[in-house]
Amino acid sequence: MTPNADNAARFRTGTDHVESWFVRANDPVSPKAIWLKATVLTRADGTSLSQAWCSVFDGDRTQAFCLDVPLDEATFDDSPSGLLAKVGSLKLDLNSEGGSSTGSLVSGSSRVGWDLGFDRLQGSLGRPLTLFPSQRLIDAPFPKNKLLTPFPVAMFGGSVTWDEATWDLDGWVGMQGHNWGAAHSPEYAWGQCVFPDLASGAPYAVVEGASGRIELGSRLSPLMSMLVVRRGDEEYRFDKIVDLWRQRPEVEFPRWSLRMSGRDGDARLEMLGAPESMVCLAYKNPARATSYCLNSKTASVRLTVKPKRGEQFELISEHGGALEFLGPEQVLEVQPVV
Secondary structure (H helix, E strand, O other): OOHHHHOOOOOOOOOOEEEEEEEEEEOOOOOEEEEEEEEEEEOOOOOEEEEEEEEEEEOOEEEEEEEEEOHHHOEEEEEOOEEEEEEOOEEEEEOOOEEEEEEEEEEOOEEEEEEEEEEEOOOHHHOOEOOOOOHHHHOOOOOOOEEEEEEEEEEEEEEEEEOOEEEEOOOOEEEEEEEEEOOOOOEEEEEEEEEEOOOOOOEEEEEEEEEEEOEEOOEEOOOEEEEEEEEOOEEEEEOOOOOHHHEEEEEEOOEEEEEEEEOOEEEEEEEEOOHHHOEEEEEOOOOOOOEEEEEEEEEEEEEEEEEOOOOOEEEEEEEEEEEEEEEOOOOOOOOOEO
């Protein structure tokens, strides 16, 4: 896997397809975060749309911004050096070692603007990550929805201005991801967190996981889960998607917990987002009803891993977790819907 290839655009006009590139950055010492996303949505009838998204989080104060732009007025250019996306004023430039983004969005009387860059963390933590057990599944018919994390751990710099507040992003930590499919998954919980070393503050470990359902004809499957943990140079994979005997997911908004067993040992992940600190995003689909994403970038995280070989360890983050719930309905505790 390489970040350049993992960020290559997969969409083709005239097909049902939704695809997104997203960036998250967190302040390691306070519950502040920014999340950016560029989205392409095409339909089999030939209509198409692009979207620029930005959500900002500061404790209980949160806000989401979105701009719809016709796809023929946007840019998604692949090249050997990476991907350049332009949607309205949002510019997202991704290359083999990191990326940058500038832009601004308005919602009512509020405005957010950003000028940021990020570099991939060198070493094992920063190399591209997939939750799937095999890279071959990226281009296979199953599962229909694909998720890659070209930069699972990245170091940020730059600034964000949200109304009267300006944030210096120097030393912020985050990630960059890419997903696509014929539509958003019918239902899922997804989470990711970068854990700092308590002594130095430098990134020390990362976890990413998901529990979701897929369509089986006219029905939905049971929840199927995947989890990957990296700590230092070690990687622990729990990625047998259909091995339902060894996974115990519980998706009960605003909490997601997951117990996994596999060839690398046992793991338990617990993530909790406060509804008042989340945003609700209306995600359009090509050929089905709108889905709703309940989105936190300041969730609390507790991860316990008992390896097959080695000692058990626990990782905790008070406000560094990215946590998303997607489903067909809104949740009244998370308002407004954007």
